[in-house]
Each structure stands twice: as structure tokens, then as C-alpha cells.
Amino acid sequence: MSLTSIDYQIMWNRLIAVVEEQATTLIRTAFSTSVREAGDLSAGLFDRSGRMMAQAVTGTPGHVNAMAESVTHFAREIGLQNTYEGDVFITNDPWLGTGHLHDITVVTPVFRKGIHIGYFACTAHVVDIGGRGFGPDGNEVYEEGLLIPITKFAERGEVSDLLVTMIRANVRTPDQTVGDMYSLAACNDAGNRRLQSMMDEFGIDGLDELTEFIIQSSRKATLEAIAKVPDGSFEHDMQVDGYDIPVLMKVRLDISGTALKADFNGTSGMSAFGVNVPEVYTRAYACYGLKCAIAPQVPNNTGSLEPFEITAPEGCILAAKRPAPVSVRHVLGHLVPDVVLGALHKAMPGVVPAEGSSALWNIQISARASDPQSGLPNREILMFNSGGTGARPTVDGLSATAFPSGVSTMSVEATEHVGPITVWRKDLREGSGGSGATRGGLGQIIEIEAREGYDFYFNAMFDRVENPARGREGGSLGAAGRVELSDGTRLKSKGRQLVKNGQRLRLSLPGGGGYGDPKSRDHALVKADYEAGMITSDQARDEYDFEV
């Protein structure tokens, strides 16, 4: 049977289904809350030279090219001469994987008829990796947990006992962390079985032609899309809160024909705390933002990602050097698309949204007995929460919705079964969306109190408290975030703090920026917003020129 372009299309389609299925399996089997609830994982297939052929669309665009790059590191470090059938490679090196120690990447070389033809890879966020635990307070990566260099988890089918013993001895949840590693390996195996049966069906023994087909068509479509963006150099910057001192993010986009470069020269230097971002993660989020605006329909693979050339000078906070702490790199990472899209807006106005809340407001809560003698057990609770997204040129921003991350929140009822807290409020924050011809999405308000017998600590990792989301084209600022007790006592927006029994923590999440002149907003929409309590009467009058 000679293969036609239809056959290649079918195989491409099949490969995307295979990696999606890999991802689904991981989501169902993983222990880590952020994998299950947030889809903090990825899965993909690579050819023998490490070119990515297909990748699942998951809740973490941050993995998009991070994982794409990591397979070439594995190929280089381990070497083809040491790659055997039955091998499983592993690492969680933040600079070679996906940016922090909690993400474990597992790569399995694929063989057919004894010949090495490619790799399956997948990444998942594990429950615990030792060290201080998940949080920004470490000053070096060594404090953040165990670093597993690129190594073999299994060789010719034999799992390394020494490695497993080492890991078990260094993490708080050995069964779950090591269990998830086996899950990752099993998920690659499942992908491999499906790949092999597809190759049987189509009578092929190598992936080279198929890879060429996928990469060439994707590259062509991506370059055509980039060519439609007007040429020129476009600069933009944005200040965000950072950990203890403000961080300036600065980007320059150079577009010329089908070439697109983004460089972060001029961005602030590294922080002493774990908000630093390895360059690989910066590239991923910058690329994600650009891809959404320029070529959203092209599936992710080497052909569609390579045309986006993204760099950050080593040593800046968006290209942190070893041994910088990087545990909560997602906070600044999630803000990267806002600044990149701001630059792109200057090239092609009318496409990208205003700035949004962007960085997630995740809360890690540690409930502790108020009286240590009471014998009440410790409980850990993790909640994911999102503020508002920026207004779009033609539609309002999304309220309490994650962007660029794709995470989901959890049921409050389920959360209250996990630990001794009461969530008194989790609803939209009225008036928090930036005014504009289209309105920014609203943030939300969350109030949390410990149940009887407990106090709690929470680990704050919140941004946009000092630097709210900006509007575009005359749209107003979204509301800034606030961290306080319900009596109005202000708390810090970064770091671990205590909330005693009887006190309520109140988080007011930021709103998205507005787009266009608020005075030009359709008065019927302003009226509807007012009636729904989405905006206040003052806003209606002062900002929208609408008398209630």
C-alpha cells in the first residue's frame, strides 16, 4: 500500500488522539491536585531526533514548548549508544524540564523491530518533592526539594532500585510521588502500544516521512499566519508586584516577513525568592500568548512552535540562572502573555485583549489545632481561584476565569470536606471589571474561616495587588487585588501568614482591564450590568455617563 496525503492526515489525526488519551489517563490516575483539577500535565510524541510530532492540549500552556525542548536534552545527555529498548528516562531539573522541581518529566524511547524510532514524553506535577514544600520562600533551588538529574528510571525494563529508594527517602509522600512516576511511565507505554498498532495498520516502520508531513504543513501554516502580521519593531513593558520589590517586564517584538522574534532585554534582575522563571517557561508562555493571537488553529509541534523565536537575557527574572529558587515560577510566568500581547497590539490592533488578572490566586492552607494539646490532626487544603480576564476588542472579559492558565476551581463543598475550614463567600466582586466599550471580567471575593479548634496558615502568592491590570485603547484599570482580614486589617500578598480562629481571611481578586472608551459602551449593556450588580451606580454615572 503506498501512502497518500489522506493517509498522512489520518495518521496525524490518530497521533493527536493518542496523546490526548495519554493526558486523559494521567489526569484520572494522578494524585496531585494540580494535575487532576488543573490539568497541570502534558504528553507528547517525538521523532528519533527529538522533533515534537504531537502534543495534548492540557490546562497548562506552560508546558507547550517546555516539554518540546526537554526531549532534545534527554537525547543529548543519555546518548543514542546508551538508549535501549525498555529504557525509561526521568528528570525534574527546572532548567531542562518545565521550570520547577514539582514537575517530573518521563521520556520513553520507542523502538520498532529493534530500531529506535522516537520518544514518548509526559510531565506531571507531583504532590511533594521534599525541601520546603511548594512556596516562594526558598532562596536557592536546593531548598526547594530533590533535584533528579536526567537519568534512567528504568534500563531495559529494570527499574532502578537505588533511584526509587533515594526519592522515597526525600519526599513527604513517597507512595504518591513514586506512584505518579510509575503512572507517567505507564502512560508512555500505553501511547507506544497505540502507535505500534497504527504503524501495523499503515505498514510503516519509521516516523520520518510522517514527521516531515506534520512539521512541514504546520510550519507553512504558521509562517503564513506570521506573514500577515505587519512588519516592524514593537516595544512594550509592564510593571508587576514581584515578591518584595516591583518587577519590570520589558519585551521587544521584531517582525519581518515570516520571521518573528521576541526578546525580554531590559527586564528586572532575579529575585531572592522563588518567583524566578527559568527561560524555558518564559518562552512557553510568550509563545502561547502569541500563538493564540496569530495562529491558534495550528496544532502544537516543532513546525508550529519553532517560528516563534523567543529569548530572554540570562540572569533576568525571566531567565533565572542556577541555583535561583523557582518554585512558584508560574506567578510571573502567567503574566508574560499580557506584556507580549501588549507589544503585539501595537502591530495588529483590534485582536488582543486588555491585561487581565492573569496570575492565579492559588491558596495553600495549612489548618493547625489552636491548642496543640488537643490532638486535632493537621490538614492541608489547596484551592485554585481566578480573577477577571481583560476585555476583548468586541466582547467583555470573562469573570472569574483563568487565562492564560487553563485551571479549574474545586467545589467549595468538596473543599470543606478536605479540611476544617468554612468558605463563607466565593462570588463575583462587584464593580471590579475595568470600564470600557467592552468591560473587563470581574474578579471574585473569597472569605475563609477556620472551624472550631483550628487556626490556619496560608501561603500567599498573589500578584496585581500593587499593579492592577491596565486597559487598552482608553479602557480603564481593572480593580487591584486585596489581601486582608474581614475587619479590614491588611495582610501581605506574598508569603506565609497566620489567621487565628474567629478571624476571616478575605481575598479580593483583581478584575480585568477595559477596552475602548467607556463612554461609547452601549447604554443597554451598561443598564444590564447595573441591574445585575456587575457595576456600581457610581461607575455607571462617572465612567459610563449613564444616569441610573
Next chain:
Amino acid sequence: MRTNSNRVGVDIGGTFTDIALETPDGLSTTKVLTNYAEPESAILEGIEIVAHQSGIEISSIDQVIHGTTLVTNSLIERRGARLAFITTEGFRDVIEMRSENRFEQYDLNLELPKPLVPRKDRLTLNERVGADGDVLLAPEPKEIEAIADRIITEEYESVAIGFMHSYANNNHELMMERALRERSPGLSISISSLISPQMRELPRFNTVIANAYVQPQVSAYLGRLSGKLASVGLSASIFMLHSGGGLISVETAAAQPVRLLESGPAGGAIFASNFARSHALDKVISFDMGGTTAKICLIEDGEPKTANTFEIARTYRFKKGSGMTVSTPVVEMVEIGAGGGSIATIDSLDRIQVGPKSAASEPGPACYQRGGSEPTVTDANLKLGRLDPDNFAGGAIQLSTELADNAIAEKLAQKIDLKSDEAAFGITEMVDENMANAARVHTVENGRDIEHFTMIAFGGGAPLHACRLCEKLGIDALMIPPGAGVGSAIGFLKAPFSYEATKGLFQRLDEFDAGLVNQSLGELHAEALAFVNEGAPEAECNTRLTAFMRYSGQGWEIPVQLPHIQFGNSDIEDIKCRFDEAYERLFGRTIEGLPIEITNWSLIVATRLAAVKQIGRISQGEGAREVRKRGFFDAGTRSTVDAREIERAAMSPGMCVEGPAVIVERETSTIVTSSFRAIGQIDGSLLLLAKEVSP
């Protein structure tokens, strides 16, 4: 079921209302056009036709079993009541904030579905119950009264009440309901602790709101239906098929219409299950393909797989996450946008994409000659010789090969430099690939290997595609039942009376409180039994208990069937073993040392099904008489093959045809590919076997 009575099954679908009448002498069926303004008129029209066919008086019909898509349509088209939602202060926006994520990652202009209740109609009460059912904040009676007054003043047609943790303690919901009842005894009120007493506020609130939204309308319709039937002397009792695949009384249906969602497709699954039982097939995947969608359901040991949550009214075609998740018992089906009318396009990467957009029945595929100009799956099937232009729908629609050809050439082939027969093959192969992938993912998610399943194919399009699907999935046995055109209506007649009662009752296995669990399960059992008794008093019943379990800290539960409904402390080890077994089956491993917990419970009481007549399999036979030879494009061999054309009627028991062959009948054609053979079975069904497996 009882064969000494006359029973009629009625399925109202989007286009047709299907009627099947079962009498002691046999079955007669018909299809009439659905009447949107007065659905009951079409029902009566159809019943008169089948009664006439069977030679019985309408007044001698004992039971009418009814399923309908009216509830689903009313939600999709937003034609429900003007309603208010009363909830706990601080949780007004649960239904608007949803899961706070985006279901389409790369779409900057994504729009989320609008909640059924606008924000201004969502009222809140200062009250709060904790996770264990304890009262953290008792409501002020004055505030309850003020809210009730406001509902009356503003003349809402319907009210939904949903408070936090009300599955654990529903006193506050009942207090609110009472205040409303005092003011307006006839007001439509739905409360979440009765409609869907399960943990997780978003699906529970969605469910009670969906119920309140359609309740006045459904209740009025059912009243009209009973009246209409009675007016012509048809005093039969009416029962409704619920989405879990059983029957409930019309009164229950009027109070809990949310249980009627998806009742039509559930009928199809019961039809296939009944067929599976009579052929002693214990692992079946049913495949139903119509004009717009394909549906896939797993059937094991004669029972369709059920779930307790599903998503309705998706705003982006078939996109997971774009609808509302409701928690009500349902036959679990995967539905994808793949049907005869699915439109093929070329994307920006020069790839052929099929669906989810459909030309539906109007204007229909290009070849229908009704003004459709987009190439569809049906056009491709025609182009590839799988359909006969002169004998489609029994000759009722003349198909134009030329128009099909033009559409494929202009909209597809020329854009990507292919011959139009190559492009046609691309269309069918892509749609088959999409369906095969969906089927495979569904079985994998359930921890099953699809290779060991038998496929049952029904619905107009399925027999054209099923054989190729089996080739792709490695399935070696495929069955095509007779009467598949009105499968759902026939399925209704085979359904048991059943009711699934659910309850959120949180239990850690190491702190298992057998007394509390037994008391709750006793209540669930009494509740379910009472509903079943409305339809089938004193019938013999089966009880099935499912606990939704997980390791402590996990976010998803898995269903674990338990053997009885009363427990002692000595049973804890057994419950753990059953959890381990189910977990290992799904995920391939268990985790030692982690505590295990139960979140929700589901108890089904169902009348015992009568034993079905077992039909032996005929695996070989003599050659059936062919009408003529006809060419079609065989996907597996990538070539046009010279196929035998056989009338379905000629495939009497024991008649056999080697693929490639086309078996034609009024409603559809069955394609037998080169790697399969077909054998007529005793009940008029077709069995297709892979030649490789049974040479």
C-alpha cells in the same frame, strides 16, 4: 415484560415521532412527523396507525411508555419558565463562575454559556450549613418571609432553591419552601436536596435550576397528553422513560422533569441491551449514527453503562465543558458530531475536517437536490458507491451523483489538489477515524479493551460505517438488529420500572459509621421502592447499590458496586477489597496505606426483567441470492471492489454472503467490507464476522 397486554412505546425526536405497539400477537411500528406545537397530536396520530395495523381498538391499550427530547430542547432553546434561584448568601454566582476555566484554550474570543437564571433573579439568604450537616448560621424567619414576598410580588413562574451542603441537612431549604407554599400553594418549586441530593454545589444547583426551568412546561404538556388520550377513549396509564433507562410514573416525571433528559437515546441503549441479552453477548459497544451525531454506549452483561452526571446544552457543538453539568442518573453515552449530514471542509493546514457542522435534513447533503452545496458524509458515500442513488430511503429521495461530485470537487478536492474520489475517501475515512477514536477513548477510560467487544449498529447511518469501524478498532463481530429504525421506541417497551435515589453522605472507611449508613440507605431504598411501586406494585425487584469512592485527597470518585444495603463493621474489609478491585481495573494499580472515603451513594430499585428468549448464533451458511454486482470503494484495501448486492429480505436465517457485499433495505444499507462476511440470523438480524477470525 407482560405479553398479555397491549403496550405502546412513543419516542418524540427532533424530526420524527416513532411509535411501536406490542401486542400478544407481535409488534407493529410507524414514524410520523413530530408536531412541535402539539406533540400529543402526533402521538395520537401514530397510535391510531399502529392500532389499526395490529387490528386492536385504541381503548384496549393498557400502557403508553413515553420518551421525549422536549426537555432537552427546551433547555437548548431557552424556552423555559421565568424563574428565581434562592441560594446561600455568598454563593450567588456559583452557576455563573462555573469551574473558572476555558473549554477552548486557544480562542481569545471565547464566550461562556449564559446561566439559565440571570444574576438579578438570583436571591440570597443569610444561612449556612457545614460539611457535616451542622448549622453554622440559622436563617432569620423575617428574611425568609421577605424573600418569599418578593418572589410573589415579582410574579416568578418557577423557583429553584439550592443551599450549601443541603444534601447533608435540608432544613433550611424546607423552611424556604414552606414560606413560599404558604403564599402560593400552586407555585412550581424545586429544591436541590430532593432533586439531586449530592455533594458538589455546581452540578446540584444546575440540576435543580434545570428542573425548575422546565417544570411548568413539562407538567402542562403531560397534563394535555393524558387529557388528549383520555378524550379518545384511551385510558391507559402513561409512564415515562427516564434518562437512566427505566420507567417512572407521569406524576414523578411532572415533578422531576430533569430526569427525562436524554430519554430518547436511553431508549436506543435499552434496545441494544435487550438485543445483547437475547444473543448472550456480555461485552457490547452500541453504535448509533444518524444525520447529525453518532452515539456510542458500553453495554456489559446486558446493562448499559450509567453515570450520575452529564453535560447538557453545550453551546459549542459537542465541545466538552461548553454546557451545564447536571447530576441526575443517566445512561452514559459519548456523542460526537459525526453523521450523514456532517459537512467536510479544508482547514488552514490543508487537512480535511468533517463535522461537527451538519447540513442536517434541510437543506441536507448536496446530493439531496434541495439546495445544499457543502460536501457531506452522505455525498462521499454516494461518490464511493456505498449508496445507490436510485434506491435511497426506499427510493423516496432521488440522489444526484453529479451534485455530490461537484460539491466534493469544488469545496474540497480542487483546494488541495486531489481527485474527487480521493477526497471522498478522505471524508469517509476521517469521519470513521473520529468515531473510532471516540469509541476507543471511551473504552479506555472505563478500563476496557475494545478488541473483545461485539458492536451492535443501528440508526440510518451506522450500517454503512460499522464494518470499517470494526476494522479500525480490531473488533471481529458486528450485529445489525432488525427494526433499528424505531429502536428507541421499541427499547421503551423493554425497560424496567426503576428509580435511582442518590445521597451525598461522606464516610471515611476508617471511621465508617454503619448505623448512620444503614439508616440513610434504608431511607433511600424506601424512597426508590415507593416510586417503582407507583408503576409496578408488588413486582419483584432488584436493588443495586453503588458507592462513589476514592482515596482521601483525590478529586474524582469511581463507582464501586456493593453487594447489599445494610452493613456491619465486619463488612469494611469487603468494601475496601471491592474498591481496590475497581480501582485496579480502571488504573492498573492500587496505592497502599492511603485512607479510602465514600462521597455519594446511589441506590437503584428496578423491576426484574423477564427472561429474554435466547437466540442461538448461526456462524456459517449457504450463499444468499444476489440481485446484481455493484462496485464500491473499500477503505481497507484502498480499491474499488466488485461487490454482491443482496436484499436484506434475502438474508434469511442461515443465508451467508462473503464481503465485499452491500445488503440493501428500505431504511439503510449495510456495507460488508472485503475482510468480513455476513450471515442472516434467526431473529432477522445480521451477523458480520471477520474472515480472519472465523475462516
